Amino acid sequence: GAVVSQHPSRVICKSGTSVKIECRSLDFQATTMFWYRQFPKQSLMLMATSNEGSKATYEQGVEKDKFLINHASLTLSTLTVTSAHPEDSSFYICSASSGWGAYEQYFGPGTRLTVT
Amino acid sequence: QKEVEQNSGPLSVPEGAIASLNCTYSDRGSQSFFWYRQYSGKSPELIMFIYSNGDKEDGRFTAQLNKASQYVSLLIRDSQPSDSATYLCAGGGTGFQKLVFGTGTRLLVSP
Numbered sequence: 001g002a003v004v005s006q007h008p009s010r011v012i013c014k015s016g017t018s019v020k021i022e023c024r025s026l027d028f029q030a031t032t033m034f035w036y037r038q039f040p041k042q043s044l045m046l047m048a049t050s051n052e053g054s055k056a057t058y059e060q061g062v063e064k065d066k067f068l069i070n071h072a073s074l075t076l077s078t079l080t081v082t083s084a085h086p087e088d089s090s091f092y093i094c095s096a097s098s099g100w101g102a103y104e105q106y107f108g109p110g111t112r113l114t115v116t
Numbered sequence: 117q118k119e120v121e122q123n124s125g126p127l128s129v130p131e132g133a134i135a136s137l138n139c140t141y142s143d144r145g146s147q148s149f150f151w152y153r154q155y156s157g158k159s160p161e162l163i164m165f166i167y168s169n170g171d172k173e174d175g176r177f178t179a180q181l182n183k184a185s186q187y188v189s190l191l192i193r194d195s196q197p198s199d200s201a202t203y204l205c206a207g208g209g210t211g212f213q214k215l216v217f218g219t220g221t222r223l224l225v226s227p
Contacts, residue, residue: 034214043219044204093159103148103208104216110159
């Protein structure tokens with residue numbers, strides 16, 4: 001149980017274009033989903049927290065207009081990187097939690113984004 | 117600011133030995149603690165969580181929590197080369213609160 005998928009696993013895009021990453025909880029309802037970014041040899045950096053049906057809460061320093069998050073259902077959240085630039089190249093990982101009383105987060109396999 | 121501290125390592129142990137990974141946290145309000153394993157280039161994988169003081173065992177893994185000392189540890193018995201990874205400690209509050217992750221300890225198990 002507690003399987004989270006992400007799609008795509010790897011994407012290369014040109015500077016200035018937008019990229020959408022999907023995160024799905026396959027066998028449980030994810031009341032809350034989290035989006036992280038991880039640069040090589042660095043720790044996880046939380047970007048935002050999203051609850052189903054609500055606006056995402058962004059961490060300080062994360063541009064909400066650049067990283068659009070939608071959590072339209074209890075099994076799907078999307079992250080759209082708009083007008084991507086080479087410095088946005090990173091490993092993006094989502095995680096999902098089933099909510100109140102169950103605090104553990106289950107991570108998706110991650111999406112490696114390369115912006116050329 | 118809530119913080120979770122870990123020694124970055126690497127912690128080197130021979131195969132078959134016990135690996136001891138440690139973590140301290142600053143927020144006394146933290147209720148739950150988690151250990152994740154992350155292989156290079158992969159996403160974190162949940163190994164164990166612990167909510168109560170004391171020990172919790174699962175196979176070769178034992179998590180220990182001491183809330184008075186604000187200390188969490190993970191013991192890996194009979195360490196295997198496949199255990200070589202970065203281990204992330206995380207602390208959480210109640211409800212929908214986000215987890216606070218440490219920077220991770222790199223474990224190297226030599227054959």
